[in-house]
Amino acid sequence: MQDLNLSKFHSFFIYNSTFSKSEETETDKIIFYYPETTTLKEQLQNVGLIEALTAYSLSFSNKKCNSLHLEKNRYVFFEPEKDYWLVLIISNPFTYKMKGNEKIQKFKFNLLSDQTLLQILKNSYRIFYMFYQTFNDLVQKNSVLYLKSILAQFFPFYLSNIDFSYSSIENTVWTALDGIQFCSVHKNLYLRIKCLMNQVKSNFPYVKNSMLLFEKNLVWSSFETEETRNLYHFMCSQVLGQYKSTKSKEFGKEKPTVKLENKESTVFSYQNLILGIQNLVADIKEEHFLTGATLIENKVVIKIPTIFVSESNTQKYQLIIYKSRNLFLLLFLENEAPNLNEISFYQKLSTLIRKEMQSICELLNNGQDEDEKIDQVFNYIYFNSINLSVKQCLNEKRNFSLTDVIPQLVAVSDELLRKKSQIPDEIDNPKTQYLRFIIEREIPFEIISQSKKSVWIVGKKTSNHVFFLIFDQKNVNLNSIEEEMEKFSSALFKDYFFD
């Protein structure tokens, strides 16, 4: 078999059928289409196809479509607001097969997981919402034209940062789990962090919330779980997307610093914001603000982005990010807080937190190597659905290639994490209770599967915990897998609960 050509981004578009009232104005319903080079005819065809499908599926159920599987391409669609559809098209991975003298593409149209791709769409909307709120708001407050200009600004940049190759744990299983990687912290250190946060709060009453990240690990957050997840996702995928961890060697290569067109435009530009932050993250300087009062080309520029942390929280925040080596502090200030445009405010803040941040960072960097014993032995992914904690470890000396294992892993995780029944929660109604019981008992809680290449994948789920184990030993049977699992769970849960 020839090498697998990985899946690629094909196109992405947003449409709203209600914007087009007649045949002549048909193009109006396309709000955004990327790549822009796509012919108008193809744009209309794709939009028409999705419109037809959603209408067709309505004759069977009152739920709308999620995905369309073609031989060469996969379409996933998501309707975050009424009538607004986000559609993502991905080219399926393929291999070349020789047929006579001809090279024929053979598509692997079953490899991609709908759940993962849908999550990519949901994430994109989530980030969009953080800075712009809903599509409908933009149209109501301004106009459709304004929405179009915003989308044209946001999405091309956003999409260029996503890896669609579907070849790593990060962009497959992890995306689907949508969890948070925590940093395990000693009690004393935790209290010091908490103390620092309270100090900041008492000195600067406009600071409403705070978050602390150690590289891509969450150390502290004063938000609710859902909001924390959104912010964590924003930090990891956008701000720290290119950030090279000191520990891991698997992250992508560092991008050269991008020169910004420093036009003093009045319109907020997402691209400029993120690129600006990314440049500052990569800066050699150890301690400085990433947003707020930043030093660009020896000039102090004060720029503070405004964000909405989640759809359920209408509170508007101003975000200040402070970096100390590989520790990131996020402060969320009440909107319209005074003094924000004065440098003195940042100087005051900096003097307050600087020393403590340095010492916390020091402690975290030293304590990192301690709890790695279990990671040496097992290849695993762990997810806790209560605090959304994810943890993964893939041994560097593993005997299997990730591209072989990922499809199998995704299949196991899809089946294990299948959404529970859509039956509404009516406790009084014994019939729905019974139906739910029937459906839930079918959902497996343990799956062990062995591939042709003799890699064993174990997926196990208890009420709130899910873990996936990968064993690459050859010539083992279920018995030894059971033994290995016992070893693993005693090691894992010892680490987690009996600190």
Next chain:
Amino acid sequence: MSDNKENKENNNENTTTGVTKSAPGIGLEAVAFRMPNQDPSAENEQDTNVYEPDDPYGAPQDDNTKSITSSELDDREKMSEIKDNEIDSQNQDDDLEINQNQIKNQNLNENQNNENQIEDQNNENQIENQNQNQNQNENRNQNQNENQNENENDSFENPKIKIEKHDDNQFNTKFQRLYAKYSNEDTSSPGWAKHKKHFFIISSSGKPIYTRYGDDSKLSGFMCVPQALISFVSDFGDTIKWVHADDHKIVFVIKGPIYLVCVSKTGEPVSQLTKQLNFLYGQIISILTNRAIEILKKKPHYDLRILLAGTEKFLDSVIYEMNNNFTFIVNGVPCLKIDPQIRKKVGQILFEQKIQHLVFSILLAKKQLVHIAVLKKIISPTDMFLLINFAQNESFKTSQSWTPICLPHYNNSAHLYAYINYLDHDNDICLLLMSRDMRAFEAVQSANDNIVKQLTENKVLDEVRNAVQESEKFTMSDVKIDGLILFTKLKLTHQTQLTENKVLDEVRNAVQESEKFTMSDVKIDGLLHFIYKINLTHQTVCPKVSPPYTIPKERKRLFRLYEVVRTRLASFKSSITNKTYFRVSDSETVLGRLEPDYELYTVFSPLISKSETLKKCEDLLEWIKNQEDQFFIQHFFNW
């Protein structure tokens, strides 16, 4: 090409031979054939009610029932004539000569028989009545002519006639198809969206060909949407595979000018749904052959329903089988468990009757293979599935038939001719002789007579019958309902034969063995069900379900579960293939294993440990191994 010529000749011939022989070639030919040496007194009766005098298991004449049915059937013949004329005037296609009369006649036959099915399913009271009738008939027959009453099967035969009489009275209110009760629905009907699984077949020009539920002409607007989608996507140079809409999956299969669509909310894996659509296409081919498809390619606007009229029930029953038959999941061929000596004898008898153009001789019992004699090519499990489903049709059960069928894997462009003879109606023992030559009827018939003679003389048939009854008890333990009744019947058979027969010692042994043959014999605690398939010959063992799976919903769930495991384990085109698949849920533990020689799927109670499942699997394998020669055909007879 030679086949084509042959069929053309046959076409010409057909016009001269008239009513009795079925129209060969492309048209619809599955017409029950009336035997030439039939008793002239039964002349004005329909095929379905004819019992061959030759047939040793045919029913004795029952004047009451027959007179009623015949008078009613006369009325129906008039009806059919009117309909025929209508259709004849509509039919303007010169390429395809179809004997409309025959289609309609056949439809009538089907009417009666499908009503039987519907009645069996729906009306428990009637079944009770039937049982009463059965008892009455037994008594009466024994009193009336003891000499003629050769064995119990005669008395088992009578209720059939009774059932038909029942149905005849309700003829006007009943429809012919399995899903007939939904046939008036369209998309606006309240029940429409509630069906769990829709199947549609349309042509590339958007003409409806088949729908599982509802009226295809009412749904034509709705059914051409998939056609639009397919052609739209093909404009991109792409092929549509399936659509996921929340709990629904819409799966497309494109076969040249025929598009097959399944809309399902059963949660089955897509690969299983695709497989089912492929089989549905195979069923169409088996009726029309590939040549009809070629014609459709040239004339995309041709209405294939004209050719398929009356055969919807085959598609219906294929769908039913695909969703209920456990051996279908693994693509297996079910085999009857029987004494290897008897199996060998059956094989020999089939093998000895080799005549020209004969390609397969098969003895089936309760949809299971007893033995098969083949010419060179082994029959593929796909063809076997279609063939068994075809032969199961009620219209073949009441008379010996000579009917064309195409086996897509054997040769998808020509028909084979099947001589279908039900030797025993209660146990569904069926002799199938497949010939390549349409004109070989007489030869095949004589071969059939010889085989039947030998089977009965050697008492092989009795053995097969016993084996069928035993196999019915091959559940995990559901002896209470089916088993006990069968067991008493078995004893009766046993006693009546005792007086006449020397081979009875064998029967007695078989009966005694039957008691060992329940799932309790496997003696594996916690094992709820299993499927075992030999990869080389596709032969499969699968016991009858036992509690908790005797509840229809639970049985279906088990069925779907096997589908999932099978997909994960052996999804042929997907790269995700496992050798072992182990899955625990609140309701059961499943272990599937794919080895070079066999596939094994075992279902255990959920509280079992992994090491135990492994051990019990080994036990089961050993248990099967020990009785291998009873479960499977070990020796094949090739001409």
